[in-house]
Amino acid sequence: MTTNGSLKRHTMIAWMEDKPGVLNRVAGLFRRRNFNIESLAVGHSETPGISRMTFVVRGTDRDMRQVQTQLNKLVNVTAIQDVTYEPTVVREMALIKVTATNENRADIIQLASIFRASIVDVDLESLIIQVVGPEDRVNSLIGLLQNFGIQEMVRTGRVAMVRGARTEAAGINGETAVSAHPHHKNGQY
């Protein structure tokens, strides 16, 4: 079988050397296999010179194993981990500019506080709300704020970190975290 299993959103973390063009290499790999990256967040990791990328892609488990082994082949990628089935802390941040009037400003502020969101900019006709949390919380707040009129919005996309002490942690001293042959120890391909 070429595509066993059902489609599922996968969260992957990749560590890579901070060099020009690396993002392009990673993106190219997905494009070639016709995968749509749903979200992608890149920034520095704890190791100087190593960036950390969290991305969300929809695919089967088998597709994702392929993506993982192919990404691992990129010379600048130092490690890659599919954390979909790991206990993780997953967060996203959004900035939402909402239309506000004298009448409803208080309602909006109250709504934001229920979501532990903060007001980071106030204008006579609008507010900017900053919310941090799991995606579904961000989604619910956005849904509610739509009633007031959203003028502008930006979301960072998902970032993720596995809970607990770092085990086969990645990206340090250039060690490849996931073994070069993930999953080959057991199970079928």
Next chain:
Amino acid sequence: MNKIRSGGQIIWESLMHEGVEVVFGLPGGAILPTYDALAKYEYPIHHVLVTHEQGAAHMADGYARATGKVGVCIATSGPGATNLITGLATAYMDSTPIVAITGQVPTSLLGRDGFQEADVQGISLPVTKHNYLITDIHDLPMAIKEAFYIARTGRPGPVLIDVCKDVQQAEMEFEYPATIHLPGYNPNMNAPDPQAVQRAARLLNEAKKPVIVAGQGVSIARAEQELRELAEKAQIPVATSLLGIGTFPATHPLSISWGGMHGEAYCNYALQECDVLLAVGARLDDRLTGAFETFAPKAKIIHVDLDPAEMGKNLTIDTPVVGDALLTLRALLPLVEPNEHPAWLEQIAAWKQETGYRDILAQETDELVAPYVMRALWHATQGDCTVVTDVGQHQMWEAQYFHHVKRRSLLTSGGLGTMGYALPAAIGAQVGLPDEEVWVVAGDGGFQMTMPELSTVVQERLPLKIAIINNGYLGMVRQWQDVFYNKRHAGTPLFNPDFVKIAEAYGIPARSVTAKDEVYEAIQEAQAYRGPFLLDFQVEEFTNVYPMVAPGKSNADMIRRPLSHNLEAGE
């Protein structure tokens, strides 16, 4: 001691550190400082001028496949570099180690659409194992060092270095780096997991109908001897992939030739019937397997490959073994018990006999058919030569009728199927192996794609032997039209030049062959000539390659050659 060097000098001196003796290329503005350094400092590296950069990449490829060393090609920016791309893609698909060096516009002009600027790093990204854009001379030596390391280690492949013109002109104190730091690249984890090897051995020991499929990975790892020992010890028949031809002697009693779309029918029967299949260093691509889910339906599959990304890419694998072919076969050998499998070998022999009856050479005809030429070439050379084929019907016939026994004696574009490969790749092979008898076997269509490289043959005084299989058609495509498009021959009849006159225009002696009884003697004439020689074999036009598995179909549903005296003409 003055170690100040220009970027151009650094390129050549770094190549010398890597043991490079020859490069294939063609200059232009953005690479001129590097070419000038070659002339000015008279570095002992031979530059082979090509007529088209695609030829340079194929030459580097043929050189690398024939010698096992990294092939090097060089081109200017823009069109020079884009002309390399087909050759790089060919090398990438077939895991050939190449380093390509291209000039790029000066750093100050990058991204401004200046004359002959192309985003070569971007264009080559999906067809190279890795690539570099060098905008600072201080990055140049390490990039070259890494490029050679990456190209030849692990699963080999092409690496491109795009060097801005001002970097070639800049100067620095040069020392070739001694070590490499590539945190994301670990090609040395190639010893197989002992447990996986044990599981593989158990499967092989329990098998009643085992088959080995050997791919090019066996020859990259130089594991031909171990492959043979394993096969003989347990009496396991060995098939190869197209690129695996030569890893196991085709004349060996355990050889079952090669399988797939146009592989031998008896080989495909064996693959479909086997109960355990050991694939070593083969990708198991669709041309070999047919429709993936129909391949070897009764078999437990053991897949040995260095590249973890190959595991389960196409097929469901029972026992994946990530490891180098040599180390894995060595680990397997003591664990695999001696065995006989008489019933299985008998069954295969019966299939083989049936295949023989249907062989076109068993049919009586006076017409000169291409398989006859291939068989004659095999007899005349006694297999002791390197054959470089192009892509098409002749490629399949060569693989069927020339029984390769020598490692790396067939060079062919298997993965990308690049027409135009044969002549330049053979030039590269002959440059790398000056004492070898090297034959080009090309169709009349593909030959014309890179035919101008005949001037490179003459310029380099190469004693290349060239056989054109001239059927007046883009034969393989015509065959598909015959079978799948109701014989509507759209765009496949060829209008050919007189190849003998073409050769003579380059100063290459040539002769055309139209009858069976001239074939052997013509080949001998070419062999005896101390220099290049071209033979234009004008063969029967409508013969098709059998067996044939329709794309997307199962190897079990092979279309076989009709059991009749008629060739396919007009049927």
